[in-house]
Amino acid sequence: MIIRWRAIDEPQPGPKWAGLFQEFWPDYHQWWIREGPEARPGYLDSVNALKTHMPELLPLYEELCDLAGGADHAARFLSFYCPPPYLSACSQALWPGPEPVLVRNYDYSAHAFDGVVMRTEWLGRTVLGTSDSLWGLVDGINDAGLAVSLTFGGRRVVGEGFGVPLILRYVLQTCETAEEAGAALSRLPTHMSYNVTVVDRDRKFLTAFMAPDRKAVLKHVSVATNHQEKVEWDSHARFTATVERERFLLQRLTLHVESEEKFIGAFLKPPLYSSAFSEGFGTLYTAVYRPRKLEMELRWPGSVWHMPLMAFDERTLAVQVPGF
Numbered sequence: 337m338i339i340r341w342r343a344i345d346e347p348q349p350g351p352k353w354a355g356l357f358q359e360f361w362p363d364y365h366q367w368w369i370r371e372g373p374e375a376r377p378g379y380l381d382s383v384n385a386l387k388t389h390m391p392e393l394l395p396l397y398e399e400l401c402d403l404a405g406g407a408d409h410a411a412r413f414l415s416f417y418c419p420p421p422y423l424s425a426c427s428q429a430l431w432p433g434p435e436p437v438l439v440r441n442y443d444y445s446a447h448a449f450d451g452v453v454m455r456t457e458w459l460g461r462t463v464l465g466t467s468d469s470l471w472g473l474v475d476g477i478n479d480a481g482l483a484v485s486l487t488f489g490g491r492r493v494v495g496e497g498f499g500v501p502l503i504l505r506y507v508l509q510t511c512e513t514a515e516e517a518g519a520a521l522s523r524l525p526t527h528m529s530y531n532v533t534v535v536d537r538d539r540k541f542l543t544a545f546m547a548p549d550r551k552a553v554l555k556h557v558s559v560a561t562n563h564q565e566k567v568e569w570d571s572h573a574r575f576t577a578t579v580e581r582e583r584f585l586l587q588r589l590t591l592h593v594e595s596e597e598k599f600i601g602a603f604l605k606p607p608l609y610s611s612a613f614s615e616g617f618g619t620l621y622t623a624v625y626r627p628r629k630l631e632m633e634l635r636w637p638g639s640v641w642h643m644p645l646m647a648f649d650e651r652t653l654a655v656q657v658p659g660f
Contacts, residue, residue, distance in 0.1 A: 337613075339451050339620065341634075341653040343643065347457035349396070354403045357470055360450060361410065364469065367448075368413045370420060379408055382415035389498070389524055390506050396458050400471055416472060416502035418527050421494050424474075425576045425617055426487035427608045428533050429585045430558035431599045436539045438625040440475055440485040441603050442466065443576075443610050444617045446657055453634070455648045463508045464632050464645045466623065472501020473508065475623050477632055477645060480512035481537030483625035489529030490563040490572055495548025497525030500532070503546075507534065514540040522552045531560035537627040559585045575615075581607055600624055604637050611658060620657065 346352040368376065377385070386394055397414060404410040413419070425443035430436065452467040465476020475485035484504050503524050511517040517534040521544035528548060535541040545553040545564040553565065562578035563569075573579060584607055588594060594602075602608060603622045610618045624633040630645040636655050 337446055337657050339446060339449065339655050339657055341451045341453065341641070341655060343453045343455075343641075343649070343651050343653075345455045345648050345650050349399050349403055349458070353400070353470070356450075356452065356467075357404045357410075360470060361404070364413060365409060367420060368409065373409060373412075376412055376420075377415075377418050379412055382412050382417040385417040385498070386415055390502075392459065392510050393502075393506060396471075396509075413469075414471065416469065416499040418496055419469075419499040421528060422499075423572075424488045425562055425578075425610065426485075427561050427581050427585065427603065428485050428487055428531075428559070429589065430533070430535055430541055431596055432558070432589055433596050433599075435596075435629070436483075436535050436537070436541070436627050437596055437600075438483045438485060438533065438535050438623075438627070439600050439603055440487075440533075440623050441608055441610075441619045442474060442621055442623065443619050446613055446618070446620060449620055453632075453643065455645070459509055461509050462645060463505075464643065464648065465504070465508065466621075466634075468501040469499065471505060472499060473504040474501055475625070476504060476508050477625050477627065477630065478508040478512075479630065479645060481627040481630060482508065482512055482514070482517060482534060483536075483627045484508060484517065484532060484534045485623065485625070486533075487531045487560045488562050489531050489545060489547065490576075490578060491529035491547060491568050493547065493549045494528055495525075497527040497548050500526055500528070500530045500546070503530075504532065507532075512536070513538070514542050518542050518544060518554045521546060522554060529564065531562075531564065533558075533560050535625075535627055558589065561585075577607060584608065600635065604635060609637075613657070618657070621655075
């Protein structure tokens with residue numbers, strides 16, 4: 337299968353974002369109403385949740401709702417408040433070399449992936465990352481040199497909270513350091529369990545184990561796969577080999593002295609790299625973030641897409657997904 341990627345640069349919400357909304361909304365709408373629209377929070381509850389927890393984003397949210405046409409379902413979807421459950425896998429780790437480098441594999445269904453990298457200057461902050469659900473992010477970096485990415489936390493619990501792509505957007509829009517990001521991740525409610533790793537340009541880092549039914553736990557750990565402090569969903573853990581991938585990464589960080597390039601290359605091979613698309617999800621890309629250089633890079637076996645935050649070029653790229 338070929339995934340067609342687009343790199344889009346639109347400093348303020350405008351026709352490019354509106355075009356993406358028109359393109360992706362029919363599929364997102366079907367996903368959002370799959371349990372019926374009454375299963376999702378109403379407009380007032382959604383807006384009030386944003387006002388309570390992410391007031392800084394409210395003007396941007398209202399602007400995007402206007403661009404989307406202002407309909408009720410679209411406004412409720414764009415709030416990211418209590419969306420339908422969704423799972424992914426993913427691996428992420430920090431390379432312990434002289435420059436902080438965050439590397440992650442995004443493991444998800446190729447049929448439910450936008451293939452869009454967005455650079456924005458919303459709310460006075462330049463942010464670059466892999467887009468999800470139109471204004472959320474599954475990984476990214478901002479102009480303060482703060483990088484962030486996520487993995488699924490491997491728990492079945494679903495509760496009241498925001499979808500994690502908007503949580504990552506919020507962190508990159510409002511935080512400059514790992515400490516600030518940790519404080520935000522500690523107070524933001526999430527609707528499912530996720531492990532969010534942040535690193536700043538001063539090499540400060542942390543991983544937040546977020547969950548809807550208990551307080552977030554902040555750990556000074558540099559590796560995250562698909563469980564939190566212990567495995568709580570055995571069948572998912574076996575299916576995703578989360579423990580094996582974590583051990584593999586920890587061994588590389590503690591027992592071997594590897595170059596940055598060799599460490600990144602490990603993400604493009606098993607056991608980190610997955611081609612299990614027929615079983616639900618596989619590795620769609622490997623992302624590399626260098627906070628001090630303000631750089632993002634996407635990699636696939638045999639190809640690299642380099643994207644400096646301050647010298648960003650719009651372009652398209654067709655990538656053959658190995659193993660699909």
